[in-house]
Structures are given as C-alpha cells and as structure tokens.
Amino acid sequence: MQAEIITIGDEILIGQIVDTNSAYIGKTLNSIGVSVYQITSIQDDKQHILKALAEAEVNADIIILTGGLGPTKDDITKHTICDYFNYVLVRDAAVTKNIQRIWNDFIKKPIQQMNLDQALVPSKAKVLMNLVGSAPGIWIEKGEKVFISMPGVPFEMKALMQEEVLPKLKIKYKRPFIKHKTFLTYGMGESVLATIIEDWEDNLPNNIKLAYLPNLGKVRLRLSGKGFDEKALDNDIEKQVEALLPLIKDVFTGFEEDGDLEVLIAKQLTNQNKTLSIAESCTGGKLAETFTQHSGASTYFKGGIVTYATQTKIDVLGVSEEIINKYSVVSAQVAEAMATQCVKLYNTDFAIATTGNAGPTKGDEKAGVGTVYIALATKKDVFSQKFELGNNRTRVINKAVNKALELLQKEIFKN
Amino acid sequence: MQAEIITIGDEILIGQIVDTNSAYIGKTLNSIGVSVYQITSIQDDKQHILKALAEAEVNADIIILTGGLGPTKDDITKHTICDYFNYVLVRDAAVTKNIQRIWNDFIKKPIQQMNLDQALVPSKAKVLMNLVGSAPGIWIEKGEKVFISMPGVPFEMKALMQEEVLPKLKIKYKRPFIKHKTFLTYGMGESVLATIIEDWEDNLPNNIKLAYLPNLGKVRLRLSGKGFDEKALDNDIEKQVEALLPLIKDVFTGFEEDGDLEVLIAKQLTNQNKTLSIAESCTGGKLAETFTQHSGASTYFKGGIVTYATQTKIDVLGVSEEIINKYSVVSAQVAEAMATQCVKLYNTDFAIATTGNAGPTKGDEKAGVGTVYIALATKKDVFSQKFELGNNRTRVINKAVNKALELLQKEIFKN
Numbered sequence: 001m002q003a004e005i006i007t008i009g010d011e012i013l014i015g016q017i018v019d020t021n022s023a024y025i026g027k028t029l030n031s032i033g034v035s036v037y038q039i040t041s042i043q044d045d046k047q048h049i050l051k052a053l054a055e056a057e058v059n060a061d062i063i064i065l066t067g068g069l070g071p072t073k074d075d076i077t078k079h080t081i082c083d084y085f086n087y088v089l090v091r092d093a094a095v096t097k098n099i100q101r102i103w104n105d106f107i108k109k110p111i112q113q114m115n116l117d118q119a120l121v122p123s124k125a126k127v128l129m130n131l132v133g134s135a136p137g138i139w140i141e142k143g144e145k146v147f148i149s150m151p152g153v154p155f156e157m158k159a160l161m162q163e164e165v166l167p168k169l170k171i172k173y174k175r176p177f178i179k180h181k182t183f184l185t186y187g188m189g190e191s192v193l194a195t196i197i198e199d200w201e202d203n204l205p206n207n208i209k210l211a212y213l214p215n216l217g218k219v220r221l222r223l224s225g226k227g228f229d230e231k232a233l234d235n236d237i238e239k240q241v242e243a244l245l246p247l248i249k250d251v252f253t254g255f256e257e258d259g260d261l262e263v264l265i266a267k268q269l270t271n272q273n274k275t276l277s278i279a280e281s282c283t284g285g286k287l288a289e290t291f292t293q294h295s296g297a298s299t300y301f302k303g304g305i306v307t308y309a310t311q312t313k314i315d316v317l318g319v320s321e322e323i324i325n326k327y328s329v330v331s332a333q334v335a336e337a338m339a340t341q342c343v344k345l346y347n348t349d350f351a352i353a354t355t356g357n358a359g360p361t362k363g364d365e366k367a368g369v370g371t372v373y374i375a376l377a378t379k380k381d382v383f384s385q386k387f388e389l390g391n392n393r394t395r396v397i398n399k400a401v402n403k404a405l406e407l408l409q410k411e412i413f414k415n
Numbered sequence: 416m417q418a419e420i421i422t423i424g425d426e427i428l429i430g431q432i433v434d435t436n437s438a439y440i441g442k443t444l445n446s447i448g449v450s451v452y453q454i455t456s457i458q459d460d461k462q463h464i465l466k467a468l469a470e471a472e473v474n475a476d477i478i479i480l481t482g483g484l485g486p487t488k489d490d491i492t493k494h495t496i497c498d499y500f501n502y503v504l505v506r507d508a509a510v511t512k513n514i515q516r517i518w519n520d521f522i523k524k525p526i527q528q529m530n531l532d533q534a535l536v537p538s539k540a541k542v543l544m545n546l547v548g549s550a551p552g553i554w555i556e557k558g559e560k561v562f563i564s565m566p567g568v569p570f571e572m573k574a575l576m577q578e579e580v581l582p583k584l585k586i587k588y589k590r591p592f593i594k595h596k597t598f599l600t601y602g603m604g605e606s607v608l609a610t611i612i613e614d615w616e617d618n619l620p621n622n623i624k625l626a627y628l629p630n631l632g633k634v635r636l637r638l639s640g641k642g643f644d645e646k647a648l649d650n651d652i653e654k655q656v657e658a659l660l661p662l663i664k665d666v667f668t669g670f671e672e673d674g675d676l677e678v679l680i681a682k683q684l685t686n687q688n689k690t691l692s693i694a695e696s697c698t699g700g701k702l703a704e705t706f707t708q709h710s711g712a713s714t715y716f717k718g719g720i721v722t723y724a725t726q727t728k729i730d731v732l733g734v735s736e737e738i739i740n741k742y743s744v745v746s747a748q749v750a751e752a753m754a755t756q757c758v759k760l761y762n763t764d765f766a767i768a769t770t771g772n773a774g775p776t777k778g779d780e781k782a783g784v785g786t787v788y789i790a791l792a793t794k795k796d797v798f799s800q801k802f803e804l805g806n807n808r809t810r811v812i813n814k815a816v817n818k819a820l821e822l823l824q825k826e827i828f829k830n
Contacts, residue, residue: 195527288703292812
C-alpha cells in the first residue's frame with residue numbers, strides 16, 4: 001500500500017512557501033498504515049501535472065494532489081484532471097449549496113460567478129465536501145487505484161483529510177500497521193551514539209528499521225516497523241526499546257511520540273497542580289510562546305515578562321541595579337535574580353529565566369555571542385547554568401529554549 | 416536553465432520533519448536566475464535514489480540532492496552516487512584535515528573511525544568543503560549537467576549553498592534574471608480581487624505571470640518574470656506594478672520583497688527613534704517573539720509582558736480589578752488598560768496589547784472562542800479594535816499577531 005503526494009504550485013518551487021501539507025499528509029497516512037513512496041512538488045503547468053500523474057500512477061496505489069483548485073486563472077488542476085481521465089466539468093448541486101451557505105453565513109458579500117464555478121467538478125468523480133472552503137475535494141477511482149485532489153490551503157486540506165480522505169481510505173484498502181518509536185537524546189554526537197549501539201543495531205530484525213536524525217545537539221533515533229499483526233509488531237518494537245534504552249540511558253530524554261517536551265512538562269505541572277512563570281531576555285518571548293501555543297496552558301502558566309532592555313530588568317522585573325552593574329547583564333547572578341523576582345511577581349511554584357547574547361553582534365555586552373545563562377527558581381531555591389550556543393541568532397534562541405525546557409523537565413520530574 | 420531538487424530521507428515521507436531545505440534552495444537558486452522544475456522527496460533506498468537521479472537527469476540541468484550523507488548505516492547517498500556514476504569512494508586529504516580540525520576545535524571528544532570515513536568521497540567528484548560539519552558536499556559534472564549533493568542538516572546545507580554552490584553555478588552557467596514582486600493584500604477574497612483586476616490580468620504581457628496566494632484573510636499577488644535583459648525585465652514588472660497598484664489600493668499593505676511586516680515596522684521605529692513594548696494575553700509571547708527573532712530588536716523593543724492568568728493582569732501589569740470585573744477580561748476596556756499600563760511600565764512610545772479567547776474551549780470567559788481585542792497605546796492616546804478570528808487555536812493566535820502588526824504599522828507610518 002503506497003501513496004504518492006503531488007503538491008502543485010510555483011510558490012513551492014520558488015521557495016515562497018514551505019510545503020507543510022506533505023508532512024501532514026504523510027503523517028496521517030502513516031497513522032492508518034499507508035506508506036508514502038514519494039512527494040513530488042511541481043509547477044502550475046498542464047504538461048507537468050499530466051506527467052506527474054502518469055508517473056505516480058505507476059509508482060503508487062493512492063495518488064494525492066494538493067493545490068491549484070482555487071477560483072482564479074492560475075488554478076488549473078481541475079481542468080488537467082479532466083484531461084487526464086477524459087472527463088468534463090459538470091456542475092454539482094450539493095457543492096453549489098455548500099458554497100452559497102459559506103457566502104451567506106461567513107463571507108456576507110455578494111457571491112461571484114467564479115466562486116459558484118468552483119462547483120464544477122470532473123464528471124464521474126466523487127465529491128469530497130469541503131465544509132470550510134469553496135473548493136471541493138475530488139476522489140476518482142481507476143481500477144484498484146485512487147486519485148484524490150484537495151485544495152492547498154492547509155486548514156481546508158486538513159479538514160478534508162480527517163473528515164473524508166482517511167475514513168474512505170480505511171474502508172477501501174486493507175492496510176498494515178505502521179509504528180514508529182523515536183528516542184530523543186541529548187549531548188552525544190550521532191557517530192558516538194552509533195558506536196555505542198553498533199552491536200544492537202547490527203542485530204535488529206528485518207522488520208524493524210533504525211534511522212538517525214541529528215539536529216542542534218540532539219539526535220533522534222527512530223525505530224520503524226510495519227506489519228499486519230499489530231500486537232506482534234508492538235511486541236517486536238517494545239523488545240528493541242528495552243534493549244536500546246540501557247545503552248543510551250545517560251543521554252535519553254524521552255520519546256518523541258509522547259509529545260514535545262513542553263507538552264510533557266505541561267502535563268506534569270498540571271498533574272502536580274504547580275504553576276510556572278517565565279522571565280526572558282535573549283529568548284524574547286519564544287519560551288512563553290512555546291508553552292502557550294498549546295491549549296490548556298492557562299492551567300499552569302500564569303505569565304511571563306520579556307525584559308529586553310536592561311533598564312526594564314530593573315524597572316519592571318525588579319532586579320537590583322547593583323547586581324547588574326557588578327556582574328553584568330549576562331551573568332549567572334542576573335539570571336538567578338530574574339527567576340527569583342519572577343516567582344515573586346507571578347506567585348508561581350517555578351520560574352525560568354534566560355539572559356544571554358543571541359547575536360549576531362556583540363553589542364555593548366561583556367558576554368560573547370552565544371553565551372546564555374538560564375536560571376530556575378522555586379519559592380525556596382534558585383540555580384542557574386551557563387551555555388555556549390554558537391553564533392547563529394536563530395539557533396542560539398532555539399537552543400536556549402530547548403535548554404530551558406530540559407532544566408525545567410529535570411526539576412519537575414524529580415519532585 | 417532548470418534545476419531539480421531531490422531530498423532524501425524517510426523522515427520527510429513519514430512527516431516527522433517538514434522539508435524546509437527545498438524552499439531555501441529554491442529561493443536562492445531563483446535569486447541567481449535558476450528555475451526549479453521539480454522537488455522530489457524520496458526514501459533512503461538505493462533503487463529509489465537511482466531512479467530519481469535518472470529521471471532528474473532527463474528533466475533538469477542542475478540536480479541538487481540533500482540528505483543521507485551522515486556517518487551512520489542509514490546514510491546511503493554517497494554509495495548510491497558511486498553506483499550511478501560508476502565511481503568508487505576515495506579518501507580526500509583536505510576533508511580529513513577539515514574533520515580533524517572540527518573535532519579538535521569544537522567537539523573535543525575522541526574522533527571515531529566513522530567520522531574520519533566521512534572523508535571518503537566519490538572518485539572524480541569535486542569536493543565542496545563543509546566548514547561547519549563533517550559531511551562534505553559533492554559536485555559532479557556530466558556533460559553540461561551538474562549533480563550536487565549536500566548534507567541535510569539545514570545550517571550545513573545553507574553554508575554550502577552560499578559559500579560553494581551558488582558561486583560555482585554562477586561561473587558555470589549563463590543565467591537569465593528571475594524577478595518576483597509580491598503584493599500583500601488584506602481583507603478581500605481572491606475571487607473579488609480577481610474580478611477587480613480581471614481586465615488588467617487579461618492584458619499581462621507573455622513574460623509576466625500572475626499567481627494568487629490566499630491564506631488567513633490575506634491574499635498575496637505575485638508577479639513573476641524572467642529574462643536576460645535585467646533592465647528591461649525590471650521595467651516590464653514596474654509597469655505592471657504601476658498599473659495594478661491603483662486597482663487594489665484599498666487592500667494593499669506592502670510588498671513581500673520589502674521584508675516581513677515586523678521588519679518594516681522595526682525599520683520605521685528605528686528610523687523614528689521610537690520604542691515599543693507589548694502586553695500579551697491570548698498571543699502568549701508570540702508577538703514579542705515575532706520582533707525579537709530578528710537581530711537589531713534591542714534598538715526599539717524594550718520588552719513585554721505575558722499576562723496569561725487574569726490575576727497577573729492586575730498584579731504585574733497593574734490593570735484595575737474594577738475594569739476587569741465590569742467589562743470582563745476579554746474586552747476593549749481591558750485591552751486598552753493593558754496597553755496604557757504597558758506604555759507606563761516600559762516607558763515606551765508605543766505599546767500593543769492583546770486579550771482574547773484563542774480556544775479551543777470557551778473556558779470561564781464571557782467572550783466566545785476567536786474573539787480578540789487588540790489595543791494600541793501611545794503616551795497620550797489609546798484605541799482598540801475587536802476581531803473575530805475563527806475557532807482554531809493556532810490560527811487565532813497567528814491572525815491576532817498579524818492584526819496587531821497591521822494596527823501598529825498604520826499607526827507608525829502615519830507619523
């Protein structure tokens with residue numbers, strides 16, 4: 001059972017947008033046992049689309065297209081599909097109704113003919129009703145194969161995947177189970193890791209595959225397996241998990257499938273009925289945002305302060321000017337004072353503080369680019385740690401956020 | 416002059432990572448006049464890589480591969496390239512030296528044989544020296560075509576593109592100029608826009624292409640052109656810009672190529688020598704992070720407060736409890752009080768405040784999911800605006816950030 005994803009749009013090829021749709025489609029297909037053979041991003045060009053369709057039909061059982069279904073002249077996917085299958089466009093009454101409903105209820109402006117024309121669908125195609133947009137999805141079966149076309153707007157595509165595509169694929173095809181288990185490790189290069197686990201890796205059974213995913217001081221080790229007997233597959237993977245864990249226990253921080261680190265922390269804080277606040281300098285709001293992007297944050301996260309200018313560390317957060325003058329603004333003492341003040345101001349059980357120089361210029365700070373101090377305070381205690389995080393601004397900020405999460409995780413999981 | 420990008424890695428196909436490399440490569444190739452014909456993401460599988468190489472050689476002049484160059488067993492790109500070209504792996508002395516330098520200067524741990532073996536490169540390939548990682552890039556010419564292989568770690572790939580690939584491509588090929596000009600519009604659907612600009616669009620010259628990119632209440636209109644005479648091309652595009660602008664002036668907010676909205680605002684604030692602070696509730700730090708992700712933020716951004724819990728709006732920001740009780744926490748009055756207090760606390764020229772319900776649950780707030788108030792305060796004045804931003808948490812937060820940026824832009828550009 002193989003799928004090919006074809007994303008259509010010049011904006012992808014010129015790098016104007018990052019194609020996030022494919023990752024979403026790949027992940028959700030995997031979750032129902034469908035493997036993705038290939039992702040192909042192509043131009044809004046009839047010949048190119050026809051060529052991609054023909055090649056995908058050879059490679060895959062399920063061909064999923066996104067993009068090019070809008071109402072404007074640059075949208076040619078629908079017409080090209082008609083050419084490919086020798087279909088014509090016919091007006092669909094249910095889609096017309098759906099479009100009129102969206103215009104009446106939400107857009108509340110006069111409807112245009114070109115919007116109504118989005119109800120034109122390839123004859124013999126099944127319509128996948130798009131309840132959140134005017135471009136319907138299209139489902140065309142050809143022998144044992146199926147061609148699916150969806151709009152490229154991410155939230156419309158996601159709704160169609162969940163409501164229409166996945167349920168229909170589940171009915172149509174007998175699918176194996178695909179399981180992944182990803183070990184998050186920290187602080188050891190992939191080559192050292194590989195040496196440590198070499199014997200284990202060499203003896204992996206044929207149905208379990210290992211992949212190394214290194215990035216920014218972290219290496220993810222992913223075990224992947226496929227099989228029709230779910231229980232046996234789970235057992236096979238679990239056996240390898242138990243064999244691998246002791247080998248990497250010093251650098252293991254968790255399983256990716258359990259959720260992002262901030263999600264694990266959020267769960268733990270919620271369970272412990274503990275609260276968190278954050279004082280940020282070099283991370284500039286990103287640490288707070290890392291938590292608040294997830295729903296339920298208000299249960300444990302009371303708030304944060306971004307003290308970007310030094311004076312605001314004094315005026316708003318109440319860090320003593322003396323400490324700043326004595327130790328400089330990027331120092332363990334200032335980080336600890338920020339965290340301690342934050343606990344007091346927000347009256348929380350934990351506070352995290354970051355102060356550092358994210359670069360790219362050294363500015364008038366004594367600390368070099370990449371030097372970051374992270375402090376963690378409780379109502380009784382405070383400690384901090386110094387990090388050297390390189391000289392690329394984005395990476396320094398991202399690494400500092402990761403380090404802060406790790407410090408916090410260690411602290412709350414020991415309680 | 417066409418390129419094909421091949422990204423290798425099961426992690427892309429299973430949706431474990433989003434492929435950001437392709438967008439970066441596409442954009443930088445465009446900047447030197449190279450069009451991307453297709454992006455193909457494939458598995459870590461020898462036969463699949465060989466097939467993709469063969470197809471790309473037919474389609475494109477420049478074939479760029481990323482991924483699969485690490486030291487571990489799942490990395491097979493280098494071996495497969497040898498198979499494709501009938502080369503063998505030979506040890507490169509300069510790469511060996513580079514790897515030893517990296518280990519001595521940065522890793523400071525014993526070097527492994529598998530790291531040293533990253534100096535094995537396909538015979539007859541030119542090495543593209545990777546100064547920030549141990550996997551070298553590879554450059555292989557075959558007739559007029561060139562095959563380039565780079566590691567998949569984004570910052571290593573980017574360094575190689577800038578230092579090696581782009582300069583070498585510029586020398587090897589005569590390239591046209593590719594120019595894009597993207598109009599950012601707000602508040603009008605693409606179908607209405609299309610109707611308004613229909614006559615103009617129908618009369619576009621053949622060398623200028625128009626694309627509609629709708630997303631979250633915004634539509635981007637991109638003009639793209641290609642030609643060997645840069646001045647003529649610039650003129651052609653400029654002529655169309657001048658013709659289009661008056662038609663869309665009510666919804667036009669700027670050109671994407673001038674940078675992101677926060678970058679424009681940052682420039683303007685810096686030029687005006689004005690300062691900014693931010694008080695966030697529902698946006699949870701994302702607005703502050705939007706500014707601080709860019710270097711130079713410390714020039715105008717003094718800091719921000721995330722008052723997630725209602726009590727912290729009172730305790731930390733100093734919003735009066737009376738106002739909150741009278742109007743509820745998601746209200747114009749509270750947004751305005753937050754902004755006013757923020758101006759005072761941080762002593763800035765402008766402060767932006769957000770309060771709203773990002774969902775997904777209504778919680779104990781009176782406001783429905785998606786209701787957001789955004790206020791803008793100066794030292795003398797404050798005003799706010801109410802928005803209904805739908806019921807998806809991520810989209811509510813992102814739209815609120817966009818709205819806040821637009822309010823701020825309007826305010827500072829009128830000065």
